[in-house]
Amino acid sequence: MSTAPTVSEPVAALSRHGVSVWLDDLSRDLVRSGDLERLVARGVVGVTSNPTIFASALAKGTAYEDQVRELVASGATVEEAVTAVTTTDVREACDVLAPVYEATGGQDGRVSLEVDPRLAHDTARTIEQAKALAATVDRPNVMIKIPATVEGLPAITAVLAEGISVNVTLIFSLDRYRAVLNAWLDGLERAQEAGTDVTGIRSVASFFVSRVDSAVDARLDEVGGDAAASLRGTAAVANARLAYQAYEEVLASTRWADLEAAGAHPQRPLWASTGVKDPAYPDTKYVVDLVAPDTVNTMPGSTLAATEDHAEIAGDTVRDTYTQAAEQLDAVERLGIGYVDVVTQLEKEGVAKFEASWEELLGTVEQAMAEVRESGGQAEHR
Template sequence: MSNPNTQALSDAGVSIWLDDLSRERLTSGSLAKLIEEKNVVGVTTNPSIFAAALSNATVYGEAIAEQRHKSVEDAITEITSDDVAAACDLFRPIFDSSNGFDGRVSIEVDPRLAHDTAQTIIQAKALYQRVDRENVLIKIPATLAGLEAITETIAEGISVNVTLIFSLERYREVINAYLIGLEKAKAKGLDLSKIHSVASFFVSRVDSEIDKRLNAIGTEAALALRGQAGVANARLAYQVFEESFASARFEALAASGANVQRPLWASTGVKDPAYPSTLYVTELVAPQTVNTMPEKTLDATAAEAEIRGNVVSGSYAQANGVLDALAAQGIDYSEIVSLLEVEGVEKFDVAWNELLEDMSVALKEAK
């Protein structure tokens, strides 16, 4: 039986994806249980998640031993791709029943390539071929260099999860990159109905950075704005989504079978314990969205979330008012979202380098 709160979220048009994956989740039946009981219909991964997963020597010892004669990078690719492929197989019935919108599992290109368009394209194709599952999503960061990589990967008929989006301006560029990719795919005669994409808009990190600055200002007016920026920014992103995919440009592609690029709410774990643990779930309910949650947030949603239907459409004036009030406090939106993108890439770089170091040690011990 599905949990009533997660079922209500699903009924409101929100796809619940788990922001975690490990071999233990797969072999223990933990992930299958979340599918059955909490409406989980997809999975996202990132370097930090794989770094945490592969630290479990008990689960991965044999797999690491099998890779002992390979390079560190190849060993990581082989092991993580095997996990993603197994998860894709688990989600395949959902993929089929949802016509490809859900039942998706994401795997990210090497974050060290975030500013290298050509190498990102090469690795996106290689990962797609290595996982060899139709329901895999290749994660590409929404850096300036990533935009062309998104276009060219989509143009090859490979579905993409665009990650690390913080600003409305960059989100518009991401949508444009997707549409150009679809137009190229159409010109090649590819089946557009098979190409899917999500745009991962990060939420809690926006609040963390802006709240820090509001606390530093310290006035009553500034402190009253804490915890509002992340939701407001995401709601305005949904307005961009609604407008962009109601355009004549997209309608022409839709006539050939093209799918919308759904907004995905990422970084939905609340960082400040003063805020409701389901803040970035209940306040971002809208049709044709994905909410990817760490298990702690998923559990809180199942236990206590009050799902009130679509709370995003029609909220745009209020959301703009929040950003205007922040500007009046001297909060520079453009500077903050640019900083968050840089920090986001750096955090994944750190996690990836830690993973490389840990795997290097593990391979030496396995020889």
């Protein structure tokens, strides 16, 4: 007789301290095998996806063959097929997480779906696709992911103003994060002015973590010396902690107080890219060092497993660290490593990586559709 999944003490401790654990992974196998439901029983309360995750899922196994065959028979284009496949996965995951959504009053139980990353610098088309994706998934717990590019900011405002919940992604810099917070407030205010019920709008801001250390550490290694070595592995957490300080400042504003009085909900900081890339660091580094109330930590499967197994959650590790965090980033800057240069490059690379994954996803679906046509409507088992 199998034992029902239980919530580990580290995950339970994160929840007690205000951190929602989301899974940074999604596939049809994950949903239909019952694995996602079992993860929910272990304390996972949300799911994020991105083009890289979908490209990986589509390249494996046979879970998508029936739908691909139906899409070919219907005459769907490759672009239409990709939309159908990804929205189906998200819709089914939304249904699995619906009880969490209901139990938390809409705060968690969320599943995120990203707009085509090739639209990252096209405001109008981002708005159009975000609205279309939300309508296609047709679930109250879906979140549409919009990148925090300069062109993405007005799209974030416009989509929130339509009453659609938004996950803002690819945030690396503090200045851009402050602009995201402003875009979020603008969106809520516009929704309120239009008579839309703001109580149903939720948002998270995905602040990327580990990639900052990867970029800064590489530059520190080039500088060399004891001072540089002592700063390795400090920039990412310091950056995220100062982002939380900016979040607290906005929540202390009269502008937010007016929206809160109307029933609006905060845009929670979400720690993304929390898988540790440097084996010299603890594998739960970006979990235990970023514990703060009203945050989300979206973890790849390996980080979730490590957290469940041995993470030591010691309470809030963010709110009393702002002075130290600022000093650490200043020390990095004094060594000639420009903060603006680093975060600008990371955003550029982040968009490019997602675009490449999207092209890979298109190619994978196109190949699968071609195989169906060549086999007379019967998908090849790869």
